[in-house]
Amino acid sequence: MIIPPTARTRTPKAEGGKAAQPDAYADPTVVAPAGTRARGTTAAEAEAPARTRLAARPTVIPGVERKRIAAELSDIKKLSPLAKPAVLEQTLRLIQSFVVESARDRQAVLWGHRLQQDYSDLVSRTLELSQADVLKRSTGYVGRMTDILGSIDIEAVCGAPSRAGVFGQYFKKTNSRIDTAGELDTARIELDQLVRLMGEALEQLLSFKETLEQHARRIEDIGDEAEASALAASFLSDHLRASRPPLSQRFLERGMSLTQTVAQIRSGASMREVQIEQPLRLIGAIQNVALVMVPGFLGSIAALTTMLDSNRKLTPTEAGELAYQLRNILQQLKE
Numbered sequence: 001m002i003i004p005p006t007a008r009t010r011t012p013k014a015e016g017g018k019a020a021q022p023d024a025y026a027d028p029t030v031v032a033p034a035g036t037r038a039r040g041t042t043a044a045e046a047e048a049p050a051r052t053r054l055a056a057r058p059t060v061i062p063g064v065e066r067k068r069i070a071a072e073l074s075d076i077k078k079l080s081p082l083a084k085p086a087v088l089e090q091t092l093r094l095i096q097s098f099v100v101e102s103a104r105d106r107q108a109v110l111w112g113h114r115l116q117q118d119y120s121d122l123v124s125r126t127l128e129l130s131q132a133d134v135l136k137r138s139t140g141y142v143g144r145m146t147d148i149l150g151s152i153d154i155e156a157v158c159g160a161p162s163r164a165g166v167f168g169q170y171f172k173k174t175n176s177r178i179d180t181a182g183e184l185d186t187a188r189i190e191l192d193q194l195v196r197l198m199g200e201a202l203e204q205l206l207s208f209k210e211t212l213e214q215h216a217r218r219i220e221d222i223g224d225e226a227e228a229s230a231l232a233a234s235f236l237s238d239h240l241r242a243s244r245p246p247l248s249q250r251f252l253e254r255g256m257s258l259t260q261t262v263a264q265i266r267s268g269a270s271m272r273e274v275q276i277e278q279p280l281r282l283i284g285a286i287q288n289v290a291l292v293m294v295p296g297f298l299g300s301i302a303a304l305t306t307m308l309d310s311n312r313k314l315t316p317t318e319a320g321e322l323a324y325q326l327r328n329i330l331q332q333l334k335e
Contacts, residue, residue, distance in 0.1 A: 108250035
């Protein structure tokens, strides 16, 4: 309780005809301590914050009422019984999100147009991937290794003298066979270089294969989206045929166009698989042949060259074994 000792108030002026009262002390001002509440209220009522009263009735906003098209999955499945469940569900979502009252020709003409543009971009990307540098280099490595190995004549190398005469050197220039110890050693050096280059390209080929797989999946996803858009366009065309014939015709045209896009995507699936198989074949040739079988054969060639330089000859059995290894390597590379 606060009572100013000298606080005084003036009495109000007298109203008409009444004498004013002399000054008197004002009544003391009482301030309630913190934590107290008004008389007649509970603690919950005193502590509860003020709440905004909610409207008792829904708010009405002027505009056009949006009406969903009545459609079920069974109705969509009649249009394409063999469609994937995910495609049917996407079709239903497209139909239910379509607002008939606000539909215009522009919406119908551009129906699914973005998907077709994306597919066109992916086709261009497919052509770029088919010309990838790592693919060209790796194919060139395998081709060059095959050519060198295919030119080696083991029987001729084992039976040829270490030094050829003048006529032998002349006729040697006219054929592409590797049938001397010196040529075999030169071929061994290049084959060893090719093995090293193939090993370095292996990781790049694996990354390239993953890129092709992601690219193929993206095309397949666009195919599913385009199929859903085509089915939705066909359904909307039937739904609008009586009420809005021009708009129905637009959706019919878009449905036919999108169906052609889906057919192109589906027909290109085998080509995409072949494109993915290309780096896989190169990876197999490098892992199973170039990095496993060829090094062992190169070791045998090095030993053979040393023997020929010391005027020693292989037995027919040893020469036949080397020739068998060579044929096996060539067969693996050409598969």
